[in-house]
Amino acid sequence: MKGMTTCPSCKTEFVVDVPESGHSYHSTRCPKCEYPFKINLGTSRETETAATPHRKSGMKKSALQSKGAKTPKPVVGGAFLIAVFLMAGAMAGGMLFLGIGGIWTVGLMADSAFEGQTGTVYGQVLDSGGNGISGVSVNRWDADGKVWETVNTTGSDGSYYLTDVEAGYQYLRFSKAGYQTKIIEDVVIPHPVEDTVWFYQNITLKPGNGEVQEPGVAATVVQGVLTGLIVWGANLGAMAIFILVGGIMAITRKRFGIALAASIVAMFTMCGQLISLVALILIALSKEEFTKGEKMEFESL
Incomplete structure (x- = not known):
């Protein structure tokens, strides 16, 4: 027939x-x-x-x-997954923005957050053998960011102490005849945390000419955090895309395995764990509607 x-x-x-x-x-x-x-x-x-x-x-x-x-169960579950996708996608985008923008982006945020405040940076300038170098000029950009201005000179033991440094993104330059000039980029945090080890900068100068540039103590730590943000942001973005696919599969009642897996993944995004759990239950209970x-x-x- x-x-x-x-x-x-x-x-x-x-x-x-x-x-x-x-x-x-x-x-x-x-x-x-x-x-x-x-x-x-x-x-x-x-x-x-x-x-x-x-x-x-x-x-x-x-x-x-x-x-x-x-029943409406898979549709509701799919809608919850799409809501998780939106939250996870926004979080991933923020992480990637900060991570890819790097220390410069953090510095701009610090400039805005700490506007009008000052901090302290101190430490020693050493040679390759770990001995203090005296008479090293310590410079920073002037308030207009146009020219270097000398703000300190190291003592007999190579120590320097900079007070009232404008908080936020800063460049410091250490120079002396016969040594390579070193430029340090860092984020200065205002008082009262200026006496912590984070802002104790030991600077090593090598014999020679020219300039070298490297991040300071705080910037190094921040850069490590930013690298972690890039990695986690990329992973979270991939998870968000998979969750979106799972949400669409649930709404259209196709590919039960993908919809169920997406609801499980959604619970590990730290974005709407409760609604992710509800979506998991709803999709699991509506398996027959997919098949x-x-x-x-x-x-x-």
Whole structure:
């Protein structure tokens, strides 16, 4: 017996050949999207086909009923996953912005946050053997950021102490004849934390000419944090994309495995763990809706 049916997934109509086996259901697969589903060969629940078969061009029409009825559970679960995607995506974007922007971005934020405040930077200037170098000029950009101004000269033991340094992103330059000039870029934090080891800068100068540039103590620590933000931001972004795919699969009731896996991944993003758990439960409870067909029609020739 041949008949016409409609794929519950892509709505493609196609002809199926049903053997006279006496079974109530016949398994088939859509030739277009390859979605598998079962056709109910039993009596229709529709009145017109139960009592008086409807005739049209020699064809008898009966209703096909899927084994599982649709519920809003997968749609709600999918909506929750998309909400997690939005939160995770925003967090990943922020992490990548800070991480890729680097110390310069943090410095600009510090300039804004610490505007009008000052801090202290101190330490020693040493040679390659660890001995203090006296008479080293310590310079920083002037208030307009146009020229270097001398703010200190190291003592006999190579020590220097800079007070009232404008908080935020700063460049310091250490120079002396016969040594390479070293420029330190750092983020200065205002009082009262100026006496912590974070701002004790030991500077090593090597014999020679030219300039070298390197991050200071605080900038080195910040840069390590920023690198971590880049790595975690990239991972979180990839997780967010997978969660979005899972949310779409749940709403369209396709690929149960992907939807379920996405809800599990969502719980590890630290973005809406409660709604991720709810989404996991809703999707797990609606498994049958992903694997079974929907109500359609079968026309016997």
